[in-house]
Amino acid sequence: MTITPDQRTTLIQAAQAIRQRAYAPYSHYAVGAALLASDGQIYTGVNVENASYGLTNCAERTAVFKMVTAGVRQILAVAVATDNGGSPCGACRQVLVEFAADVPVYLVNNAGHSRDTSLYALLPDHFGPEHLHSAPED
Numbered sequence: 001m002t003i004t005p006d007q008r009t010t011l012i013q014a015a016q017a018i019r020q021r022a023y024a025p026y027s028h029y030a031v032g033a034a035l036l037a038s039d040g041q042i043y044t045g046v047n048v049e050n051a052s053y054g055l056t057n058c059a060e061r062t063a064v065f066k067m068v069t070a071g072v073r074q075i076l077a078v079a080v081a082t083d084n085g086g087s088p089c090g091a092c093r094q095v096l097v098e099f100a101a102d103v104p105v106y107l108v109n110n111a112g113h114s115r116d117t118s119l120y121a122l123l124p125d126h127f128g129p130e131h132l133h134s135a136p137e138d
């Protein structure tokens, strides 16, 4: 599906706005994520850190879990807002690909500039649900 310029702008603004709610007292690296989903809704998330550092949940996975909890399982586009335009971690790429094809990913910095890429560009040769349902290769 093609994302319109207005949808792209709205998604980026949602990621930037929700970033204010990040709970990042240890890293001080606030992340906001926004997903445009197949129901037409935007699902947002922030990173939620913990005094036991390894329990931290990234913003992208927070947003995916909210979308799935709402009963929706298809992502059409992703925006991630950080201070420096940082890219999703490997774990989040894998969780995103469970519910998305090669969708646009907008990586936004604090100046509002987006580097536009795509999920398969970020996670080439990925392992996805299709590998568990297809016949073995010869």
Ligand code: THU
Pocket (backbone or CB within 6 Å): 024, 027, 029, 030, 031, 046, 047, 048, 049, 056, 057, 058, 059, 060, 087, 088, 089, 092
């Ligand atoms: N973080 C995210 O929220 N998303 C990513 O994809 C990269 C890392 C968070 C986790 C942690 O709270 C902080 O950024 C620094 O790693």
